[in-house]
Amino acid sequence: MSTISFFNLSLSFIPLVFVWYFYYKWTKDKSDILVASIRMIIQLITIGYLLVFIFKSDDLNVGIFIVLFMIVVASWITLRNTNDKTFKHYFQILLAVSASGLINLFLIVGFVLELEKLYEPRYVIPLAGMVFANTMNALSLAVERFEKEIERTNFIEARQIAFKACMIPQINSLLAVGLVALPGMMTGQILSGVDPLIAVRYQIMIMAMTLSSAGISAVVYFLLKAKLFNR
Structure with missing residues (x-):
């Protein structure tokens, strides 16, 4: 399976920006999607490193x-x-x-x-x-x-x-x-x-x-x- 470059990965957020704009425009809440997206990135990167350790341990x-x-x-x-x-x-x-x-x-x-x-x-x-x-x-x-x-x-x-x-x-x-x-x-x-x-x-x-x-x-x-x- 090919590795996704960071630049290519960033392209997947283009539709998300579109959704965020209308979510903010129609609900007046600009933080929900933004905070959720940032948390998602941080949490997945963190769990990625953590899983490397977890999968090596059968404790x-x-x-x-x-x-x-x-x-x-x-x-x-x-x-x-x-x-x-x-x-x-x-x-x-x-x-x-x-x-x-x-x-x-x-x-x-x-x-x-x-x-x-x-x-x-x-x-x-x-x-x-x-x-x-x-x-x-x-x-x-x-x-x-x-x-x-x-x-x-x-x-x-x-x-x-x-x-x-x-x-x-x-x-x-x-x-x-x-x-x-x-x-x-x-x-x-x-x-x-x-x-x-x-x-x-x-x-x-x-x-x-x-x-x-x-x-x-x-x-x-x-x-x-x-x-x-x-x-």
Whole structure:
């Protein structure tokens, strides 16, 4: 696979500048996209160097720390998009993210891939990143929509609308895969020379994992919320 030069890489930001301009013009917020882009660059460069160290080490304690860190950060980012920023609400989100992500991660690592060791960094870390990032995005949609709906309707209807809303991107991605888009993991494997039919198996695994992780996180969250509404 060819190396991307820094100049060529910078060209990928041209459309982003266009989006930033209209985002600022229409929302009067000039920092969101700018800060997010700068953080993305810094975080990815940092994690790139860090992964070099992580992949050379098979220390289970390091792996546990990284997974726990992902859970804590994903839960915090989810909380950021809500009105209720109390510790109790954060704990509910944390439980939902943890349960969903760990169930799927354990199933994939322990049974689907049948790795020789439960912790192999080059498999566990990327998969954990996918599952917790996806869980975070889905749960953010569910919580944000639920908070809006509960102001105008009852718990059952608000939950129904919020659950359906958070699953729309996940279901759409399953419907579109192979027809509209070749997903990132599959594309990366094909570009690196992996047999497309092998790449397809991995992508099916990922798609099933992302849909179930999104759904389970929302289910756990709403089960916890139901206690507050006596449902």
